[in-house]
Amino acid sequence: MRVDSDLEDVRKAKSGDASAFEDLIRRHGRDVHAVCRRFTRDEHEAEDLAQEALFRAYRGLAGFREDSSFRTWLFRIVLNVGRTWWSTRRVSEAPPTRVELPSTEAETLEAMRAEIARLPDLQREVLTLRVFGGLEFDEIAELLDTTPGAARVHLSLARKTLAERLEVEP
Amino acid sequence: MNLDDLLLRLRDSESVSGDRLVAGFRLEVLRDAEAVDPEALVRGFRVDLGLERLKASESRVPTMRRPALRWWRIGVAAAFVLSFATIFVPRPRVTPPVPLARESTVDELWERAKAGDSDAEAALRPAHIRPEDDLELSIRVLARCSPPRAWGRTGADRPELVYRNARAVAPAHARQWLRANWTREDVLEAVAADLDETDARAVARAFATLPSEPAIDVLRRHRRAAAPEIRAAMARDPKPYLGLAEELAWPELTTAVARWLDEDETRFAALAALREIGDDEALREIAARWEKHAEDLYEGMRSFGPKAVGELERLARKGSRSAVECLGAIPGEKSLEALLRLAGTGVAGRPSLEALAKRPEERAFEPVLAASLGRLDRSAAAKLLARVDDDVVIPALIEALQSSRTRDRAHRLLKERTGNDFPARASEWERWWNNS
Numbered sequence: 001m002r003v004d005s006d007l008e009d010v011r012k013a014k015s016g017d018a019s020a021f022e023d024l025i026r027r028h029g030r031d032v033h034a035v036c037r038r039f040t041r042d043e044h045e046a047e048d049l050a051q052e053a054l055f056r057a058y059r060g061l062a063g064f065r066e067d068s069s070f071r072t073w074l075f076r077i078v079l080n081v082g083r084t085w086w087s088t089r090r091v092s093e094a095p096p097t098r099v100e101l102p103s104t105e106a107e108t109l110e111a112m113r114a115e116i117a118r119l120p121d122l123q124r125e126v127l128t129l130r131v132f133g134g135l136e137f138d139e140i141a142e143l144l145d146t147t148p149g150a151a152r153v154h155l156s157l158a159r160k161t162l163a164e165r166l167e168v169e170p
Numbered sequence: 171m172n173l174d175d176l177l178l179r180l181r182d183s184e185s186v187s188g189d190r191l192v193a194g195f196r197l198e199v200l201r202d203a204e205a206v207d208p209e210a211l212v213r214g215f216r217v218d219l220g221l222e223r224l225k226a227s228e229s230r231v232p233t234m235r236r237p238a239l240r241w242w243r244i245g246v247a248a249a250f251v252l253s254f255a256t257i258f259v260p261r262p263r264v265t266p267p268v269p270l271a272r273e274s275t276v277d278e279l280w281e282r283a284k285a286g287d288s289d290a291e292a293a294l295r296p297a298h299i300r301p302e303d304d305l306e307l308s309i310r311v312l313a314r315c316s317p318p319r320a321w322g323r324t325g326a327d328r329p330e331l332v333y334r335n336a337r338a339v340a341p342a343h344a345r346q347w348l349r350a351n352w353t354r355e356d357v358l359e360a361v362a363a364d365l366d367e368t369d370a371r372a373v374a375r376a377f378a379t380l381p382s383e384p385a386i387d388v389l390r391r392h393r394r395a396a397a398p399e400i401r402a403a404m405a406r407d408p409k410p411y412l413g414l415a416e417e418l419a420w421p422e423l424t425t426a427v428a429r430w431l432d433e434d435e436t437r438f439a440a441l442a443a444l445r446e447i448g449d450d451e452a453l454r455e456i457a458a459r460w461e462k463h464a465e466d467l468y469e470g471m472r473s474f475g476p477k478a479v480g481e482l483e484r485l486a487r488k489g490s491r492s493a494v495e496c497l498g499a500i501p502g503e504k505s506l507e508a509l510l511r512l513a514g515t516g517v518a519g520r521p522s523l524e525a526l527a528k529r530p531e532e533r534a535f536e537p538v539l540a541a542s543l544g545r546l547d548r549s550a551a552a553k554l555l556a557r558v559d560d561d562v563v564i565p566a567l568i569e570a571l572q573s574s575r576t577r578d579r580a581h582r583l584l585k586e587r588t589g590n591d592f593p594a595r596a597s598e599w600e601r602w603w604n605n606s
Binding site: 018025026030032034043047050105132162163166169 | 171172173176177179180181183184185186187188189190191192194195196198199297
């Protein structure tokens with residue numbers, strides 16, 4: 001069970017075992033990075049942001065009261081760090097408006113990045129946490145202070161918008 | 171290509187390895203550790219001093235000779251590079267944010283802290299505590315720097331001491347620890363005397379999972395504060411609260427228990443519990459289920475004795491033959507009177523007479539029969555008397571002659587029974603009866 005091993009590692013890390021926290025990073029780091037990537041404009045920023053979030057989690061581990069799963073707690077930090085990053089950079093680095101239909105795969109993916117960035121905040125965050133963070137809807141609801149049903153609706157809206165703008169099948 | 175494929179490709183294209191993130195994390199930890207390392211600060215300070223001197227020297231360049239200035243610059247630059255290198259060259263292993271002291275150091279720290287060294291005490295961490303050696307010191311360390319779960323180690327052995335000491339030192343932690351642990355009977359037992367009303371309410375919530383004497387003691391003492399929680403828990407499962415609720419005479423107790431009567435598995439336990447409660451409400455609850463479960467409830471109802479007569483008579487008047495049988499099985503005047511009343515009714519007449527006919531040996535039968543004679547329906551009386559031996563009927567009828575209310579009827583019945591015509595006086599009948 002992932003939750004059990006998480007708790008075991010969290011407890012070890014709290015007692016000073018940094019390698020236990022590294023195991024947690026190996027387990028969740030990719031999802032953290034994938035979510036961070038949605039708050040940033042390039043790979044380097046995403047790695048910086050992921051490191052910041054992970055390190056913040058490490059420093060704040062003593063404050064983790066284990067009343068939620070470690071994963072939910074970690075992604076709360078990721079969200080906070082990501083939102084701050086997003087709010088300080090978005091104004092000066094406004095995403096492109098309408099993206100021309102791409103021809104190569106690289107362009108397609110770039111267009112998709114841009115379109116995700118243009119989504120309304122809540123839709124973008126639900127999509128990010130679900131698709132890139134791999135979180136369950138109840139975890140997303142807890143993180144975004146909404147209900148699992150509402151989270152599903154936002155994901156559906158986000159997907160619909162993306163499919164329309166990119167002219168692909170939903 | 172559909173949207174899901176695109177999203178997956180996007181995710182895969184941006185993926186990084188866990189090891190890469192771990193490596194970055196190690197670097198972050200290292201930087202952080204260096205950032206607060208006092209020696210590094212001192213080194214940095216020296217570097218700053220060097221730069222300041224360099225600036226100062228540059229301002230004095232015209233007064234210095236060129237070779238001296240060059241060597242000065244080389245020296246300062248070398249010092250700067252060395253200092254910089256010692257700060258940023260990675261160390262072989264990652265340092266945790268709160269480094270644990272080595273075992274030997276812990277021993278020293280512990281002894282010094284015990285001797286009253288506040289610096290040593292401040293350096294101790296929850297992992298270092300030795301409650302068996304110095305509980306007070308352990309508690310102080312815990313209270314200073316640990317989340318409540320760290321209390322477990324100490325609390326496992328000495329919950330009462332942890333609690334009492336900790337409340338003074340770190341009440342929030344103590345309370346939190348306690349709440350996490352008071353499903354343990356020993357914890358509750360140890361701290362029951364000290365719990366306040368706020369704690370008692372939480373105990374009440376925990377009580378549903380741990381019905382124990384200490385918990386009951388807590389709830390009994392704080393029954394007013396904990397009442398809402400007890401009632402809510404009782405609504406879910408009344409069993410643990412029977413004694414307490416009975417003691418507190420809570421009216422909803424009976425209703426809560428009575429719900430068990432509806433379940434096959436719990437019916438007999440509920441009957442026993444209601445028998446313990448033993449009030450009219452308990453009887454009403456049983457009676458309300460009589461029609462469905464009369465067979466199961468029969469013995470329970472009978473065990474109420476004369477108290478059950480009223481409800482049974484009511485059921486009998488509704489046509490319940492089993493209620494009449496149950497009445498017949500309850501000894502005493504009250505059930506006899508009820509049967510006599512029922513004997514005149516259409517629905518329960520016959521079974522009531524049958525039940526009465528089985529009880530002439532009973533001491534109360536004669537007086538009850540005599541007293542009831544005036545009210546007894548004529549045909550019912552005839553039927554009853556036909557079923558009962560003279561040894562019982564005649565004394566009863568003679569007794570009935572004593573009362574003006576029953577005299578005429580008793581006289582007539584005596585004549586019918588014996589075929590003799592005697593004056594309507596009990597004494598004469600008595601003499602006749604004794605001589606015949």
